[in-house]
Amino acid sequence: MYVVGIDLGGTFFKIGLVEVENGKIVKKIEEKTLVEEGGEKVVERMAKTVQKLAKGYDILGVGIGSPGSIDHDRGIVRFSPNFPNWTDFELGSLLSRFLNKPVYVENDANAFVLGEKWFGAGRGYNHIVGITLGTGVGGGVISHGMLITGKDGIGAELGHVIIEPNGPQCGCGNYGCLEAFASATAIKRMALEGKKKFPESVIFNSENIDGKAVFDAAKAGDLLGQIIVERLVNALATGISNFIHIFNPEVVVIGGGISRAGEILFEPLKKKVEHLVMPTFKGTYSIFQSPLVEEAGILGAASVILQHTSYE
Amino acid sequence: MYVVGIDLGGTFFKIGLVEVENGKIVKKIEEKTLVEEGGEKVVERMAKTVQKLAKGYDILGVGIGSPGSIDHDRGIVRFSPNFPNWTDFELGSLLSRFLNKPVYVENDANAFVLGEKWFGAGRGYNHIVGITLGTGVGGGVISHGMLITGKDGIGAELGHVIIEPNGPQCGCGNYGCLEAFASATAIKRMALEGKKKFPESVIFNSENIDGKAVFDAAKAGDLLGQIIVERLVNALATGISNFIHIFNPEVVVIGGGISRAGEILFEPLKKKVEHLVMPTFKGTYSIFQSPLVEEAGILGAASVILQHTSYE
Numbered sequence: 199m200y201v202v203g204i205d206l207g208g209t210f211f212k213i214g215l216v217e218v219e220n221g222k223i224v225k226k227i228e229e230k231t232l233v234e235e236g237g238e239k240v241v242e243r244m245a246k247t248v249q250k251l252a253k254g255y256d257i258l259g260v261g262i263g264s265p266g267s268i269d270h271d272r273g274i275v276r277f278s279p280n281f282p283n284w285t286d287f288e289l290g291s292l293l294s295r296f297l298n299k300p301v302y303v304e305n306d307a308n309a310f311v312l313g314e315k316w317f318g319a320g321r322g323y324n325h326i327v328g329i330t331l332g333t334g335v336g337g338g339v340i341s342h343g344m345l346i347t348g349k350d351g352i353g354a355e356l357g358h359v360i361i362e363p364n365g366p367q368c369g370c371g372n373y374g375c376l377e378a379f380a381s382a383t384a385i386k387r388m389a390l391e392g393k394k395k396f397p398e399s400v401i402f403n404s405e406n407i408d409g410k411a412v413f414d415a416a417k418a419g420d421l422l423g424q425i426i427v428e429r430l431v432n433a434l435a436t437g438i439s440n441f442i443h444i445f446n447p448e449v450v451v452i453g454g455g456i457s458r459a460g461e462i463l464f465e466p467l468k469k470k471v472e473h474l475v476m477p478t479f480k481g482t483y484s485i486f487q488s489p490l491v492e493e494a495g496i497l498g499a500a501s502v503i504l505q506h507t508s509y510e
Numbered sequence: 511m512y513v514v515g516i517d518l519g520g521t522f523f524k525i526g527l528v529e530v531e532n533g534k535i536v537k538k539i540e541e542k543t544l545v546e547e548g549g550e551k552v553v554e555r556m557a558k559t560v561q562k563l564a565k566g567y568d569i570l571g572v573g574i575g576s577p578g579s580i581d582h583d584r585g586i587v588r589f590s591p592n593f594p595n596w597t598d599f600e601l602g603s604l605l606s607r608f609l610n611k612p613v614y615v616e617n618d619a620n621a622f623v624l625g626e627k628w629f630g631a632g633r634g635y636n637h638i639v640g641i642t643l644g645t646g647v648g649g650g651v652i653s654h655g656m657l658i659t660g661k662d663g664i665g666a667e668l669g670h671v672i673i674e675p676n677g678p679q680c681g682c683g684n685y686g687c688l689e690a691f692a693s694a695t696a697i698k699r700m701a702l703e704g705k706k707k708f709p710e711s712v713i714f715n716s717e718n719i720d721g722k723a724v725f726d727a728a729k730a731g732d733l734l735g736q737i738i739v740e741r742l743v744n745a746l747a748t749g750i751s752n753f754i755h756i757f758n759p760e761v762v763v764i765g766g767g768i769s770r771a772g773e774i775l776f777e778p779l780k781k782k783v784e785h786l787v788m789p790t791f792k793g794t795y796s797i798f799q800s801p802l803v804e805e806a807g808i809l810g811a812a813s814v815i816l817q818h819t820s821y822e
Contacts, residue, residue: 243658308610331544341658342659348637349637351758353758355788361675372788439672445658446661446666447660474684476670479664482661482662
């Protein structure tokens with residue numbers, strides 16, 4: 199069985215033809231989104247690319263993972279900072295009309311956790327908390343086998359759970375959200391703030407002051423690097439411990455660029471979460487780095503159509 | 511249609527015969543639990559009381575709300591600080607054998623939110639966050655119509671979500687849990703801590719240093735009373751805002767003894783939550799004081815059987 203997954207971003211979209219049985223991306227194409235062309239044009243190009251990619255294959259349908267606030271029942275992008283002019287844009291039905299195939303749209307962080315359930319660390323599980331550490335911090339939750347999206351489909355905003363009421367300001371305006379500690383944006387902010395006290399940190403020898411520079415510095419024993427990683431780990435562990443107490447999940451899976459830091463992040467993180475959870479919860483969960491890495495976007499999007507179809 | 515609800519506590523159990531159509535408690539009996547008699551004896555007395563109460567009525571079954579960790583699939587009290595010797599006690603099947611009726615058992619905070627869904631502020635809603643402010647802080651969540659209990663049925667521990675990592679120590683050993691700010695225990699602790707600086711607070715004229723004394727003092731303009739209420743409100747608002755971002759609920763309903771403080775609690779609480787939620791969430795939720803008051807325990811327990819029956 200084949201499905202198509204579209205990982206839609208503000209700059210590029212990636213379309214992949216996925217063989218469901220083995221989770222393999224048979225073929226994929228990446229194109230510029232060119233939002234400025236207008237939604238209809240973008241969807242038309244998307245449709246052509248899907249047709250090219252799926253030629254000779256009988257596809258079940260198309261799943262889309264999109265940033266922003268998504269009305270997943272109607273396949274509508276309500277609004278997204280990435281697509282400034284797409285207010286209440288009927289992405290799903292438009293693409294469906296071009297392709298004459300079912301199309302389902304989901305928020306990208308929700309698509310991420312679906313991808314983990316269908317193809318990644320969440321296979322075989324019904325209670326999965328997914329967290330993406332990228333420019334922002336996204337969340338997706340599967341509880342009792344069901345995607346938890348809430349009344350309007352805007353729930354699972356795990357990045358905007360407040361971890362420290364007097365913490366640094368978040369992009370959302372609040373103080374001390376998880377995103378204000380555990381996103382690429384937060385890492386960069388903490389590095390720049392640290393320059394005053396640690397101007398000789400090796401972080402500032404890097405071309406880019408980013409997650410990689412900070413984690414590499416920490417690995418090399420750089421004090422500022424270690425301080426930043428510790429702050430990130432403490433906040434993320436508090437968040438994860440909260441989510442474990444709320445959802446009692448089998449699996450917590452962490453993806454996004456920052457998750458690729460690997461052991462320097464996951465080893466202290468697991469230890470700290472273990473310290474924080476109540477005795478009843480010990481041994482009930484596992485924390486994983488997303489195994490899907492570069493393919494998480496397309497496989498997550500492909501899972502959107504699979505999840506919808508398995509419901510019907 | 512009639513069901514029986516048993517609100518089981520460490521000191522008393524309350525049994526009520528409930529008319530489902532109008533949520534009326536037709537009759538009720540309160541008895542001492544007498545845990546020291548042993549589980550079997552307690553269940554036998556319970557059964558006799560149910561039979562007496564339900565004589566002449568055809569009851570659908572019995573629901574029990576019990577403190578502690580409950581295996582609701584099997585009706586087992588895994589353990590509870592209130593029943594020190596009831597480890598893996600088969601409460602449900604034992605009572606069911608005595609009565610020859612279906613019996614379902616649920617954690618009391620989960621029963622609370624079910625009660626709100628069937629008979630209280632959550633009627634007609636599918637996304638409800640319930641919080642009980644008593645000796646401790648309990649939580650129950652209905653999302654997409656389903657009680658969220660997690661893999662082992664121990665989820666929705668909303669009282670142990672960390673609100674301030676450097677906050678006061680909670681009974682669970684962690685620091686800064688919601689329970690460490692918003693429970694009767696926390697209020698008493700904050701009052702006693704405040705005595706050093708505010709020895710003349712009217713709180714200390716009360717016979718009992720409890721929630722009522724503190725809220726009454728705050729209403730009368732007492733500074734320590736107001737400081738404690740403000741700390742409680744800030745922590746609770748942060749927690750509720752987090753739960754709104756996670757569950758995107760229609761309704762947040764707050765019960766338990768502390769909730770009866772009324773407007774002095776709810777007015778600043780609603781304002782603070784409104785400040786904290788992200789723009790997308792504004793206007794999506796309502797916050798209510800539980801309308802069930804004294805009857806919340808029995809009606810919640812009665813809802814446990816209704817929820818199970820409506821699933822089947």
